[in-house]
Amino acid sequence: MILQSPHTAELLDAWRLQLPLLKQLEEQASDLLQKAVREQNIQLNTFEHRMKSEESLTGKLEKKGYKYNTIYDITDLVGIRVVTYYTDDVDKVAVIVKQIFDIDWKNSVDKRKHQLDSFGYLSLHYICYLKEGPLRSIPFEVQMRTALQHVWSAIEHDIGYKGAVKLPPEFVRQFSRLAGMLEMADDEFSRLRTTMSEYRRQVQTLVKSGHFSEVSLSTDSFRQYLELKPFDRLNQRIAAVNQAEIFPAPMMHFLTVFENFRFKNLGDVQQFIDENSDDAYQLALSQLAVTDLDILSETIGIQNLCLVYVIKQGGGIFGVKSVFDAINGERDSNAILAENALHQAQMLPFMHKL
Amino acid sequence: MKTTFEEKDGNYVMHFEGRLDTAASVQTEQEMKVLHNCEGHDIILDCAQLEYISSSGLRLFLALLKVAKSKGSKISISGMNDNLRQVFAMTGFTHLFEFV
Numbered sequence: 001m002i003l004q005s006p007h008t009a010e011l012l013d014a015w016r017l018q019l020p021l022l023k024q025l026e027e028q029a030s031d032l033l034q035k036a037v038r039e040q041n042i043q044l045n046t047f048e049h050r051m052k053s054e055e056s057l058t059g060k061l062e063k064k065g066y067k068y069n070t071i072y073d074i075t076d077l078v079g080i081r082v083v084t085y086y087t088d089d090v091d092k093v094a095v096i097v098k099q100i101f102d103i104d105w106k107n108s109v110d111k112r113k114h115q116l117d118s119f120g121y122l123s124l125h126y127i128c129y130l131k132e133g134p135l136r137s138i139p140f141e142v143q144m145r146t147a148l149q150h151v152w153s154a155i156e157h158d159i160g161y162k163g164a165v166k167l168p169p170e171f172v173r174q175f176s177r178l179a180g181m182l183e184m185a186d187d188e189f190s191r192l193r194t195t196m197s198e199y200r201r202q203v204q205t206l207v208k209s210g211h212f213s214e215v216s217l218s219t220d221s222f223r224q225y226l227e228l229k230p231f232d233r234l235n236q237r238i239a240a241v242n243q244a245e246i247f248p249a250p251m252m253h254f255l256t257v258f259e260n261f262r263f264k265n266l267g268d269v270q271q272f273i274d275e276n277s278d279d280a281y282q283l284a285l286s287q288l289a290v291t292d293l294d295i296l297s298e299t300i301g302i303q304n305l306c307l308v309y310v311i312k313q314g315g316g317i318f319g320v321k322s323v324f325d326a327i328n329g330e331r332d333s334n335a336i337l338a339e340n341a342l343h344q345a346q347m348l349p350f351m352h353k354l
Numbered sequence: 355m356k357t358t359f360e361e362k363d364g365n366y367v368m369h370f371e372g373r374l375d376t377a378a379s380v381q382t383e384q385e386m387k388v389l390h391n392c393e394g395h396d397i398i399l400d401c402a403q404l405e406y407i408s409s410s411g412l413r414l415f416l417a418l419l420k421v422a423k424s425k426g427s428k429i430s431i432s433g434m435n436d437n438l439r440q441v442f443a444m445t446g447f448t449h450l451f452e453f454v
Contacts, residue, residue: 297446
């Protein structure tokens with residue numbers, strides 16, 4: 001058993017007495033911060049909080065207990081760590097922390113400004129206090145960093161870079177190179193996010209203004225396009241056959257079908273709708289008119305458009321089945337659905353014009 | 355119309371037999387309520403003996419889908435004959451369910 005100095009033992013006793021208050025502080029501070037971050041829609045990789053363990057506190061006091069007069073001179077008895085995906089978001093979280101807590105600037109560190117030879121410790125450490133309430137005199141620490149910085153920090157710790165053994169210069173150099181690379185990656189991810197947001201805004205503007213042929217077909221642009229409800233008119237026309245209710249359903253998976261059709265931009269999709277809507281209606285009508293089915297999926301229009309298009313292109317049973325495969329997932333029974341759709345289409349006017 | 359419920363290999367299984375038409379749908383809706391407590395279980399709707407499904411039947415399946423989705427459970431439909439599958443296809447609902 002290691003003998004503790006009287007000062008360490010005294011501080012540990014004081015700490016044990018304060019444990020219920022520290023637990024309350026941990027809950028209040030973490031709840032406040034988590035709620036505020038959520039309200040700002042900042043996506044986090046991790047949000048964690050902890051109370052310092054007795055083992056860790058004892059170690060700290062044994063090493064540098066002389067620095068602390070009272071237990072609250074130790075500022076990380078309660079700690080919160082916020083790990084973001086992007087460097088920009090570290091700054092945003094820092095602003096939130098400054099708004100909702102009082103900061104002890106003398107003891108807070110922006111290691112991003114001071115640490116020139118490492119990467120993992122490029123985090124922000126703020127020593128904070130609650131702004132009000134009975135716990136407002138107890139300090140706690142908030143660490144903010146990106147996911148890459150977090151991972152680096154863990155690896156650095158695992159390898160023992162900061163350990164007792166002095167590393168040969170070639171290893172230090174290797175560490176520095178990796179650190180630089182990760183810092184660049186962090187910056188690039190942030191830049192990429194900004195660029196993509198800008199791209200999304202441009203797509204949104206073009207889609208809204210109806211310049212479809214200028215917008216490449218992509219997940220983003222197709223999603224924006226669907227917001228314009230381009231299949232609603234056809235859906236309503238089909239629904240009128242049996243006065244059917246339209247049941248909401250996702251349509252994003254039809255993007256794969258359009259990619260298989262080699263559509264390049266939203267103009268191609270719009271043209272596809274304009275040129276095939278009447279025939280898609282005829283196909284749906286031929287199937288539904290002989291039933292009393294009065295509930296239809298929102299995909300009814302787009303599905304019939306795809307079937308008609310592929311039939312008109314001469315895709316035959318293989319082509320029609322491939323549409324069903326893309327919509328329903330590949331399965332043998334799609335061949336029967338394809339056969340039925342093709343059979344139904346044989347009787348329709350557009351087949352005789354081909 | 356007859357339904358039977360069982361728990362099999364951790365899944366909730368309901369067997370359907372007969373014609374699920376408007377007349378049968380009220381009773382079937384009651385019987386399907388047991389599937390609504392599906393937290394932690396996937397659902398299998400065994401339709402091998404199902405002869406007919408109307409819009410009312412489709413609505414029951416879609417309502418169950420909504421509940422199951424909110425509880426993180428998956429629904430698969432097994433043994434459905436080609437005619438019934440055609441009903442799902444012509445109404446555009448095939449992609450919402452997994453057919454096995």
